[in-house]
Amino acid sequence: MKDALAQDQDLAILLQKIERRGLMVSSYREPCLLRRLAVRMRARGVHTFGDYAVLLDRVPEEFDLLLDALTINVTRFFRNPETYTVLRQRVVPELAALKGPVAVWSAGSATGEEAYSLAILFAEARGTARIRIDASDLDPTALSIAEKAEYKERALEDVPADLRSTYFTGGSQPRVADAARRLVRTVRHDLTKDPAPAPPYHLIVCRNVVIYFDRPMQERLFQTFVDALVPGGVLLLGKVETLVGPARERLKLEDPRERIYRRPA
Ligand SMILES: C[S@@+](CC[C@H](N)C(=O)[O-])C[C@H]1O[C@@H](n2cnc3c(N)ncnc32)[C@H](O)[C@@H]1O
Numbered sequence: 001m002k003d004a005l006a007q008d009q010d011l012a013i014l015l016q017k018i019e020r021r022g023l024m025v026s027s028y029r030e031p032c033l034l035r036r037l038a039v040r041m042r043a044r045g046v047h048t049f050g051d052y053a054v055l056l057d058r059v060p061e062e063f064d065l066l067l068d069a070l071t072i073n074v075t076r077f078f079r080n081p082e083t084y085t086v087l088r089q090r091v092v093p094e095l096a097a098l099k100g101p102v103a104v105w106s107a108g109s110a111t112g113e114e115a116y117s118l119a120i121l122f123a124e125a126r127g128t129a130r131i132r133i134d135a136s137d138l139d140p141t142a143l144s145i146a147e148k149a150e151y152k153e154r155a156l157e158d159v160p161a162d163l164r165s166t167y168f169t170g171g172s173q174p175r176v177a178d179a180a181r182r183l184v185r186t187v188r189h190d191l192t193k194d195p196a197p198a199p200p201y202h203l204i205v206c207r208n209v210v211i212y213f214d215r216p217m218q219e220r221l222f223q224t225f226v227d228a229l230v231p232g233g234v235l236l237l238g239k240v241e242t243l244v245g246p247a248r249e250r251l252k253l254e255d256p257r258e259r260i261y262r263r264p265a
Pocket of ligand 1: 110
């Protein structure tokens with residue numbers, strides 16, 4: 001059996017190889033990364049990082065499978081309904097009342113449920129004129145599902161009943177209705193290295209994504225978000241995520257429970 005140092009070196013070489021293919025794994029939290037790598041190694045029946053690096057060269061489709069394993073796409077419409085209640089009652093009506101165009105960024109949007117939930121709230125609050133919602137993700141497979149906008153019934157369980165009937169069509173395979181679908185534009189985007197897709201934004205929603213990243217990456221990303229917000233714009237994080245680093249001085253915590261922050265006007 002290889003000693004621990006050799007294993008560490010093999011891991012470092014493997015991570016460099018993955019980074020050369022474009023995924024910035026060095027910004028991901030290590031325990032999270034190792035757990036997911038182990039899943040793929042088990043699936044391929046290899047036991048060392050060195051063997052897995054060789055396999056990545058030999059079996060090109062393994063890189064896509066690894067990417068899938070590293071980017072867990074779990075999501076649903078109106079995830080954490082109490083957060084969407086606050087969005088629906090306070091945040092969206094205020095932004096929807098603005099005179100000019102409104103821009104929203106759902107960052108790490110996975111298969112699109114988050115972006116469409118936001119689109120539904122904006123469509124309710126101001127119709128569909130001059131609203132753009134950028135749904136970005138690293139994972140192209142997730143984005144192609146978002147583009148289709150067709151979902152399983154169970155992804156809709158938290159959709160408020162009044163919105164369910166207006167904004168979804170079809171039976172067992174419900175599809176987001178045109179009125180909300182038209183507002184959303186999907187963007188392939190890596191939060192660890194790409195600039196914000198099309199700033200400035202009035203609302204940035206980034207939930208259940210930064211938990212994957214190490215602290216320096218989180219701090220950098222939060223600065224990117226603040227820079228991309230208009231003065232008075234809002235940042236929403238996931239329920240277990242907290243703003244860290246210099247961005248804390250630049251945003252006001254508006255709702256601690258729902259993790260809503262605002263850039264001072
Ligand atoms: C758990 S899902 C969160 C989906 C949605 N925001 C929600 O809260 O329901 C995490 C998403 O982050 C994406 N992700 C992971 N690393 C990323 C990166 N470096 N750049 C962009 N998206 C990333 C994954 O592909 C995945 O779709």
